[in-house]
Amino acid sequence: MPELPEVHTVLEDLRRAGLPGRRIGDALVEWPRTVGGDAEAFRTAVRGDRIDDLRRRGKYLVFTLESGRSLLTHLRMSGRLYLQPESAPRTGYERVRLTLVDPAGDELRFHDPRKFGRMLLVDDPSPILERLGAEPLSPTFGTEVLTAELQRRRRQIKPLLLDQTVVAGLGNIYVDEALWEARIHPERPANSLTDAETADLAVAIPTVLRRGIENLGTSLGTGTSNFVFPESGPRARNQEELRVFRRTGAPCPRCGTPIRRIIVGQRSSHVCPACQTPPR
DNA sequence: ATAAGGCCCTGACCGC
DNA sequence: TGCGGTCAGGGCCTTA
Structure with a gap:
């Protein structure tokens, strides 16, 4: 979690x-x-x-x-x-x-x-x-910071965003959600993103994280979700707000195309095959 | 620089 | 019911 x-x-x-x-x-x-x-x-x-x-x-x-x-x-x-x-x-x-x-x-x-x-x-x-990268909820996080990180690298965008020395705090769930929000395929080389796509991603990342915080986090599977007060029971509800993560086969909330599960950088990834166009 | 694979651990789940 | 295989929200290390 x-x-x-x-x-x-x-x-x-x-x-x-x-x-x-x-x-x-x-x-x-x-x-x-x-x-x-x-x-x-x-x-x-x-x-x-x-x-x-x-x-x-x-x-x-x-x-x-x-x-x-x-x-x-x-x-x-x-x-x-x-x-x-x-x-x-x-x-x-x-x-x-x-x-x-x-x-x-x-x-x-x-x-x-x-x-x-x-x-x-x-x-x-x-x-x-100090080894950690940018704080995505800091007021200084934005297109400029992200551009600087993406521009000089050709790594696939998803593994790059999972790298904590680039952006600190993202994991498999919120990366998939952010890439879907910004309509970017996880296998795109980081330096192939257009300025507009980078700007969209710079908005999408804090958006999905803030939504997660408002919903007290994401809880998956059957396990209990929280945290400090187990006796108060599960409170996390962001799992109900996920757009693509672990929603294989479900309709894309934007266009209705079934969500697909693919493997990127050895991690399971969830994409809308219509909204998120693969490279090449 | 980047990618892939192994490893650290245990439990849930699925098919047989 | 039991057994084996697969998968899991992370990150570090080694090897190509």
């Missing part, structure tokens, strides 16, 4: 739940790789520190701690963060649990069935965060 809108939703939930200002009592690591391999070092370093600030950069959640260190959290494919009473039943998929004090009684649980997610404690997050 987690692309930019889902990470944003988690962040907002954590803020509303009052996570900033809470102190970490202890760190219980059930799967050491989640914290980089050394569970004991992580536990020792993080214990007693206070979470002062939360922000998002790309798909990373950045927790700034009182000590000046940062907890960089990436949900990858199946990660979720639950803020729950310590007494709430566990699922067995919790990889890290941070017990909170001031007041005590709650836990921040990193729930991650596939174990791809990471919660890394670093002295300085900049080396990791």
Whole structure:
């Protein structure tokens, strides 16, 4: 689930739940790789520190701690963060649990069935965060920024947009949605886009992301969707607003042509064969 | 520079 | 019911 809108939703939930200002009592690591391999070092370093600030950069959640260190959290494919009473039943998929004090009684649980997610404690997050590309919801994002990235590359546009060093925060869902909005085929070489197409894409990307945020993210499949308060049940509803993603065979909302599923850069992709003309 | 493949992991789903 | 194969919202690494 987690692309930019889902990470944003988690962040907002954590803020509303009052996570900033809470102190970490202890760190219980059930799967050491989640914290980089050394569970004991992580536990020792993080214990007693206070979470002062939360922000998002790309798909990373950045927790700034009182000590000046940062907890960089990436949900990858199946990660979720639950803020729950310590007494709430566990699922067995919790990889890290941070017990909170001031007041005590709650836990921040990193729930991650596939174990791809990471919660890394670093002295300085900049080396990791500076590698990331443009923030698509920043006021400075637009045609100029996108043109600069696309012009000099001939990579296929979809894999390029999935590259977090180019634009930070897009994943498979929102790239397919944005390319459909802008009527651009995912296999088009990036530098083959016309100025008008690039301008359309520069609008489409923030449009689909903002829609995702308004809808509290996209939840696929049968799983639960959210996030910080599992007991409150699924809230994400952007899956009902998707135009092409996982809508193979359904009519294109613009022209009625059945949506087709193709593979681009080893990722499944969804296109309207009439609206999005392939290259050559 | 770019593309492809493997890998990290587990669960859901489908056909037999 | 059980079994095997396929697929999954991400990203890193190695090899061509």
